[in-house]
Amino acid sequence: MKKIRALKYFLATFLALFFIAGKPPEFGRESNFFQGYVIPQPVVRIGLIVGMKEAAISSSSGMKIYEIGREYRLLAEDAEEVVIKVEKEKLTEKFVLLITQTTDYQEAELLAAELSQKLPGQVLVEERVEAGSKLYQLKYGEFLTRGQALESIRLLDSLGYRDVWIIREIVSLPEPGNIWLQVDHKLQSYNKEADLYFIPAFPESFLRLNERSYRGIFQLKNTGRGLALINILNLEDYLKGVVPLEMSPGTFNALEALKAQAVAARTYALKNLGRNSSLGFDLTDTQSSQVYGGLSAEHPLSNRAVEETAGEVITYKNELINALYTSTCGGMTEDAENIFSGRPVPYLKSVSCTHEKQPEWRLETARAYPGIRIKGRDILAEVFPLLAAGIISHNSPADYFDQPATGEEVAGYLGRVSEFRKINNPADIPGLEKLPQVNFVELAHVLVGFFGWQDKTGLLLLPAEVEFMLKDQQRHKDLKEADRRALAYLLQSGIYPNYLREDNLFRPVTRAELAFILKKSLSWLEDLYHQGTFLGKKGEQLEVMEGNNRRLLSWPADGYLLRSLEEGTFPARSLLLLGGEKIRWIEAEGQVRLLEVMYPPNTNVLDRNSRYNRWNVRVAREELEKNILKSYPQVGTLSDLKVLQRGKSNRVIELQITGDKGTVVVEGLRVRWALNLKDTLFSIDREYDPSGRLSHFVFSGRGWGHGVGLCQVGAYGMALAGAGYKDILSHYYKNIKIEKVH
Known part of the structure; x- marks a missing residue:
C-alpha cells in the first residue's frame, strides 16, 4: 500500500513538472506514459478546437481522465464518454486589426506566417461567412484601445500594408468555475486553471472527438482564446491523418506522389513546431497549418507513403525548407517572391511542369465499326456496351442496322440479356421467333412481358396520360388497353425515342432502333464497367490502376475503343496516351472488350489531368x-x-x-x-x-492555387511517368537535399 501511495505522489510531482512547462513534452521512444501508454518522439501538439463551447469525447475501449494543475487527481478510471460544456459567458471588448481577407485559407495562412515573422506578435487567420461564402481574414493584435491599434497600423504601413482596418469585437470568455464535465452521465466541476488529459485505457486504443477518431491523447487547456482541445501524438501518426486530406489517395493513387507529399508535409510540420505555442499547441487541424483528420482520415496507401519515408525531410543548406505546394500549377510554377512579398527563396523558383522522360503509348484496334443511326443521329457510342458485352451483334453489310429486326433476333438479344441478369425467358412469349419483322406495338408487348413491367404500366400511368402520349397515333384506340399502356409507358419513360410519338408505331423496328431501346431498357449496363487509371502498356497488355490495385489486362486486336471529350464520346481506331488518363472498361474472359478513355486537354504538361489545368x-x-x-x-x-x-x-x-x-x-x-x-x-x-x-x-x-513549390497534380503525373518521390521533390524544389532526421 505504501508503495502504491509513493508511486502516486511520484507521478503527481512528475506530471506537474511535465505538463506545466511551457514547451511541448519530449517523450523518449521507450518511455512509459501513464501506466504503459507510449508516444514515441518526435511529438506534435495539434489544436483541434479553440474557444470550445461543447464537445463529446469517447474512447474505443475506455479512457482515464487526469486533472493536472497545482494538484494531481484522477477524475475517471475507465470512462466511456465525456461531455464538456461551458455554461455561462462574460462579455468583453477588444480591438483588432484586419489586414486583408481572402476566400483561400491555405494562402491566407502563408501570408500570416510571413507577417508573423515581421511583427511583434502572431497574425491569425479567422473564418467568416458573408453572403453564403467563406472568407478568411488575417487579423493582428488584441488592443484595449483604438489608440493602441493605431500605433500598430503605422508599423504595418511601414511594411507596405496600407489597407488595414480597425475592428471592434465582442468576445466571450468563460468565467471561473463554470465548466462542467459529464463523465458517463455524472457531472463533475472542472478547475479551468488546471489541464485535463484524456488517455486511452490501452495503447492500441484510440479517442473520438464528435465521432472522429484520433491516435494519441487529448489535452484540454485554458488559453487566452478560451478552452483549447489538443491532440498530442507522434509526428508520423499525425502525418497519416494529413497526407490523405492534402492529396487524396482515391484520386492520386500513385505511391511515389504520396511519398513526395508525405515528405513535404513532414517538413512543414517540423519547421512550424511551436507556431501556436502561446495557445499550448504547435499546429491547427485546418488549412491554416495542414488539414488533419486523425485516424478517421487514414488510408492504407497514404499510410504506406508515410511509413516508407519515415523521418525524411527537405533541407536547403542544412535548414528545413518552407515546403509550399499548390494543387495545379497550370504548366509552370512561379518564383516565390513574385507571389509572396519578401526576398527571393533560392529553392522556390519557377519550373516547368513537364517531364523529360515522359513516355507515350499508342492504343490501336482493327475493329471495323458499324454505322448505327436513328433518324440520322449516330448512336454507335451509346450502344457500344451492348456490342462489347455480346448482347447484340452485327454482320458486314453497311446497311445492316437500317434493316428491320426479326422476331428471332429480338428473342436472341433478350436471351443474351438473360445470361447477364436472370429475367423472364423470352421463349415464353408465343410465336416471337417466327415473326419476319417486329413493329413497335409488338415490341412493347414483348418488353413489358420480358422485364415484368406490368405494375409500371398498370399503376404509374393515369388514363389521361395514356391518351396524351398516344393522341397522334390514329389507330391506338383499336389496341388492347394493356398494349396502349405499354406504349405510353415506354414513350413517357424515354425507353422509346421521343420521335415515335408522331411516327407510325405499326411500322417495323429497325435493328438500330432495337439497339437503342435495349440500351435504354438495361439500367444495369453501367454495372458492367470497371473504372480506373491508365498507367501504361507492358507488351500487349494494359497496366491500369483499379482502386488501389495495379492490374494487367489483355487488349485484343479488335477491341472497341472510345474517346470521351467534353463535346461527346466517339469511336476511335487509334489513341495516343501519356499515362494518368481516367478510363473505364468492360472485360470478359480476361480480355478488355471495350475501353473508354476520358481525354484530358490537348497538352503534355504533368498536371494535364486536373480540371483546373485550363x-x-x-x-x-x-x-x-x-x-x-x-x-x-x-x-x-x-x-x-x-x-x-x-x-x-x-x-x-x-x-x-x-x-x-x-x-x-x-x-x-x-x-x-x-x-x-x-x-x-x-x-x-x-x-x-x-x-x-x-x-x-x-x-x-x-492552375488552381498560388502556383509556388510542389505542384500536387504534377507530382502525380511524374509518378505515373515512372519518377520516384526524390526525383519529384528535386524537380519542384531546386538544389535541396532529402535527409533523415529521426
Missing part, C-alpha cells in the same frame, strides 16, 4: 466590383483592369485596378484575392453592352 470565368462588372471593394473601397465604381507585370510563368504579379474614385496597384497573391479567381495565371477579355458600356470581364486561365 478554366474560364465570365463575371459581370458589378459582381467583380463588389469583390474588389471588400479590400479596396477607395476604388469606387470599377472601370478597368490592366496587367502591369507578369512573372516567369506569366502569372500576373502586378495589376492596376481603376475606378471612378481612384486607382490601386495590387501585387502577388492579392491579385487572386481581389478578383476571386482560381489562380493568377490568366488573360483578360472584356464584353460591352449595346450602348458600349463595359458589362463583363472574361478570364481565361490555368
Whole structure:
C-alpha cells in the first residue's frame, strides 16, 4: 500500500513538472506514459478546437481522465464518454486589426506566417461567412484601445500594408468555475486553471472527438482564446491523418506522389513546431497549418507513403525548407517572391511542369465499326456496351442496322440479356421467333412481358396520360388497353425515342432502333464497367490502376475503343496516351472488350489531368466590383483592369485596378484575392453592352492555387511517368537535399 501511495505522489510531482512547462513534452521512444501508454518522439501538439463551447469525447475501449494543475487527481478510471460544456459567458471588448481577407485559407495562412515573422506578435487567420461564402481574414493584435491599434497600423504601413482596418469585437470568455464535465452521465466541476488529459485505457486504443477518431491523447487547456482541445501524438501518426486530406489517395493513387507529399508535409510540420505555442499547441487541424483528420482520415496507401519515408525531410543548406505546394500549377510554377512579398527563396523558383522522360503509348484496334443511326443521329457510342458485352451483334453489310429486326433476333438479344441478369425467358412469349419483322406495338408487348413491367404500366400511368402520349397515333384506340399502356409507358419513360410519338408505331423496328431501346431498357449496363487509371502498356497488355490495385489486362486486336471529350464520346481506331488518363472498361474472359478513355486537354504538361489545368470565368462588372471593394473601397465604381507585370510563368504579379474614385496597384497573391479567381495565371477579355458600356470581364486561365513549390497534380503525373518521390521533390524544389532526421 505504501508503495502504491509513493508511486502516486511520484507521478503527481512528475506530471506537474511535465505538463506545466511551457514547451511541448519530449517523450523518449521507450518511455512509459501513464501506466504503459507510449508516444514515441518526435511529438506534435495539434489544436483541434479553440474557444470550445461543447464537445463529446469517447474512447474505443475506455479512457482515464487526469486533472493536472497545482494538484494531481484522477477524475475517471475507465470512462466511456465525456461531455464538456461551458455554461455561462462574460462579455468583453477588444480591438483588432484586419489586414486583408481572402476566400483561400491555405494562402491566407502563408501570408500570416510571413507577417508573423515581421511583427511583434502572431497574425491569425479567422473564418467568416458573408453572403453564403467563406472568407478568411488575417487579423493582428488584441488592443484595449483604438489608440493602441493605431500605433500598430503605422508599423504595418511601414511594411507596405496600407489597407488595414480597425475592428471592434465582442468576445466571450468563460468565467471561473463554470465548466462542467459529464463523465458517463455524472457531472463533475472542472478547475479551468488546471489541464485535463484524456488517455486511452490501452495503447492500441484510440479517442473520438464528435465521432472522429484520433491516435494519441487529448489535452484540454485554458488559453487566452478560451478552452483549447489538443491532440498530442507522434509526428508520423499525425502525418497519416494529413497526407490523405492534402492529396487524396482515391484520386492520386500513385505511391511515389504520396511519398513526395508525405515528405513535404513532414517538413512543414517540423519547421512550424511551436507556431501556436502561446495557445499550448504547435499546429491547427485546418488549412491554416495542414488539414488533419486523425485516424478517421487514414488510408492504407497514404499510410504506406508515410511509413516508407519515415523521418525524411527537405533541407536547403542544412535548414528545413518552407515546403509550399499548390494543387495545379497550370504548366509552370512561379518564383516565390513574385507571389509572396519578401526576398527571393533560392529553392522556390519557377519550373516547368513537364517531364523529360515522359513516355507515350499508342492504343490501336482493327475493329471495323458499324454505322448505327436513328433518324440520322449516330448512336454507335451509346450502344457500344451492348456490342462489347455480346448482347447484340452485327454482320458486314453497311446497311445492316437500317434493316428491320426479326422476331428471332429480338428473342436472341433478350436471351443474351438473360445470361447477364436472370429475367423472364423470352421463349415464353408465343410465336416471337417466327415473326419476319417486329413493329413497335409488338415490341412493347414483348418488353413489358420480358422485364415484368406490368405494375409500371398498370399503376404509374393515369388514363389521361395514356391518351396524351398516344393522341397522334390514329389507330391506338383499336389496341388492347394493356398494349396502349405499354406504349405510353415506354414513350413517357424515354425507353422509346421521343420521335415515335408522331411516327407510325405499326411500322417495323429497325435493328438500330432495337439497339437503342435495349440500351435504354438495361439500367444495369453501367454495372458492367470497371473504372480506373491508365498507367501504361507492358507488351500487349494494359497496366491500369483499379482502386488501389495495379492490374494487367489483355487488349485484343479488335477491341472497341472510345474517346470521351467534353463535346461527346466517339469511336476511335487509334489513341495516343501519356499515362494518368481516367478510363473505364468492360472485360470478359480476361480480355478488355471495350475501353473508354476520358481525354484530358490537348497538352503534355504533368498536371494535364486536373480540371483546373485550363478554366474560364465570365463575371459581370458589378459582381467583380463588389469583390474588389471588400479590400479596396477607395476604388469606387470599377472601370478597368490592366496587367502591369507578369512573372516567369506569366502569372500576373502586378495589376492596376481603376475606378471612378481612384486607382490601386495590387501585387502577388492579392491579385487572386481581389478578383476571386482560381489562380493568377490568366488573360483578360472584356464584353460591352449595346450602348458600349463595359458589362463583363472574361478570364481565361490555368492552375488552381498560388502556383509556388510542389505542384500536387504534377507530382502525380511524374509518378505515373515512372519518377520516384526524390526525383519529384528535386524537380519542384531546386538544389535541396532529402535527409533523415529521426
